[in-house]
Amino acid sequence: MSENEILGSVSEDSVSPAAENDEELTGFDKILDENPQGYDKDAAKAFYDYQPTWWDDNTDEFWDGFEDSYQGEFDSDADFARELAEDLGEIPPELPWPIRCIDWEQAASELMYDYFEQDGYYFRNL
DSSP: OOHHHHBOOOSGGGSOHHHHTTOOOOHHHHHHHTOSSOBOHHHHHHHHHHOGGGTTTOHHHHHHHHHHHEEEEOSSHHHHHHHHHHHTTOSOTTOOTTTTOOOHHHHHHHHTTSEEEETTEEEEOO
């Protein structure tokens, strides 16, 4: 996953409301306030929501984990499995039909032991 794919657009939406009001930040607002690369807020929130107690406001650990784990946004497990296989070069384009006809639902089922999905965002288990 390239840096451009994990970076979201940095906008006013990337700044938490609590930060604008100089309130004491906690939980995800604190983590988002220290977003070092301007990562996509919705993807970061999905990662946080999967297990918020893991982070205990440790922003450095959160962002390191996010960067190591984030795979992208996909419509389904099957779409994720297909794109991952293609990105890894596991599906050579010169394969003839029917060899390239893959049951992506089954492939995704096996693949998801090592990954998790939250709100359409996919992450590698750490």
